[in-house]
Amino acid sequence: MRGNSVRTRNARLAAIHSLFRFAALHHPEHSAGIARVLAIPPKRFDRALVTYLGDTEVDALLAAPDRGTWTGRRDHTLLVLAVQTGLRVSELTALTVADVHLGVGAHISCHGKGRKNRITPLITHTVAALRGWLTERGADPPAPLFPTRRGTALSRDAVERRVTLYSATAASRCPTPARQEDHRSHAAPHHGHAATARRCRHLRDRALARPRTRRHHPDLPARRPRAQRTGPRQDHTPNEHTRPLPAVLREVLAETILQLLVVDLAVDVLGQRDQLPPACRDHVGWEHRR
Numbered sequence: 001m002r003g004n005s006v007r008t009r010n011a012r013l014a015a016i017h018s019l020f021r022f023a024a025l026h027h028p029e030h031s032a033g034i035a036r037v038l039a040i041p042p043k044r045f046d047r048a049l050v051t052y053l054g055d056t057e058v059d060a061l062l063a064a065p066d067r068g069t070w071t072g073r074r075d076h077t078l079l080v081l082a083v084q085t086g087l088r089v090s091e092l093t094a095l096t097v098a099d100v101h102l103g104v105g106a107h108i109s110c111h112g113k114g115r116k117n118r119i120t121p122l123i124t125h126t127v128a129a130l131r132g133w134l135t136e137r138g139a140d141p142p143a144p145l146f147p148t149r150r151g152t153a154l155s156r157d158a159v160e161r162r163v164t165l166y167s168a169t170a171a172s173r174c175p176t177p178a179r180q181e182d183h184r185s186h187a188a189p190h191h192g193h194a195a196t197a198r199r200c201r202h203l204r205d206r207a208l209a210r211p212r213t214r215r216h217h218p219d220l221p222a223r224r225p226r227a228q229r230t231g232p233r234q235d236h237t238p239n240e241h242t243r244p245l246p247a248v249l250r251e252v253l254a255e256t257i258l259q260l261l262v263v264d265l266a267v268d269v270l271g272q273r274d275q276l277p278p279a280c281r282d283h284v285g286w287e288h289r290r
Contacts, residue, residue, distance in 0.1 A: 006045035013042055058083055060174035064166035070136075075162050077133040078146050078154075081108070085120040088112060093154045098141035102131055 017038055024034045053061065062079055066072035082092055091112040099109050106122040108130075122130070137145075144153040245253075 006043050010042040010045075013040060057170070057174055060170035061166055063173070064169040073133060073136065074146055075166065077129045078159070079163075079166070080126055080129045084123055084126045087120070089156050089159050091118075092146065093144075093156065093159060095145040096141065097134065097137065097139050097143050097145055100130055100134065100145065102127055102134075 017040075020034045020037045024031060024038075027034075062076065062083070065076040065079065067076055078092060081087070085108060087095075087110060091110045094112075095108070095110060101107050101109070102122075106127045107119050108122060109117060109119045111117050137143075139147075143151070146154050148154060148158070
């Protein structure tokens with residue numbers, strides 16, 4: 001198969017199956033041979049785990065570029081943006097200076113997979129890195145955000161080479177990225193989604209657990225168990241925040257309720273609408289219409 005992967009082989013087999021299904025409708029005399037081709041099953045394969053980087057590994061990777069050089073500062077800003085936003089490699093390389101908005105509600109906009117426009121908010125650390133890079137960049141809005149030395153946009157292969165280089169540098173400072181047998185520690189350009197999702201889940205879990213932690217904080221007063229709260233609070237007066245109805249409104253409301261009860265009782269007993277007073281007939285008609 002000339003070194004083709006299992007996915008490539010299955011994709012080509014699906015195309016062949018589609019062709020022979022079409023041939024089976026127009027050439028039934030060859031149904032025996034067509035059936036043999038359609039009986040070829042797809043090859044099974046193992047699905048790789050989605051890898052991600054931990055906080056320590058991310059910090060080591062961000063510290064790998066040499067920020068004393070122009071290329072290092074560019075790559076550092078690119079990595080910071082990729083880790084925080086989780087943009088795809090194609091979305092990162094297609095960004096322009098006009099896509100960055102660092103004012104109130106800082107965010108970055110991109111046109112990515114599925115021809116969709118996406119807006120991603122930026123945190124303070126990412127805003128500071130982008131602001132410093134844009135000050136040094138000093139380019140027009142249509143220019144690429146992360147250019148090469150010649151001013152063109154970075155390619156996917158260029159980003160992959162830079163990430164591979166910085167991954168090797170980070171491995172010497174943080175041992176975990178070098179353990180290739182650990183599925184969690186393999187750094188790759190397309191792993192920004194998994195790393196960002198993992199960080200978001202971690203921050204969400206911390207936010208959800210914070211009230212429960214503060215409830216048992218030693219510096220806060222202890223709360224009574226729910227079983228001991230059998231009665232109302234001693235310092236709480238019922239209806240202390242409610243205003244009583246005026247006397248006139250209470251009298252009108254009581255009279256209206258009494259009239260409605262009398263009308264309903266009369267309808268149940270008499271069963272005739274004509275024997276009711278004129279003022280009550282509209283109410284009975286409204287009840288029947290409802």
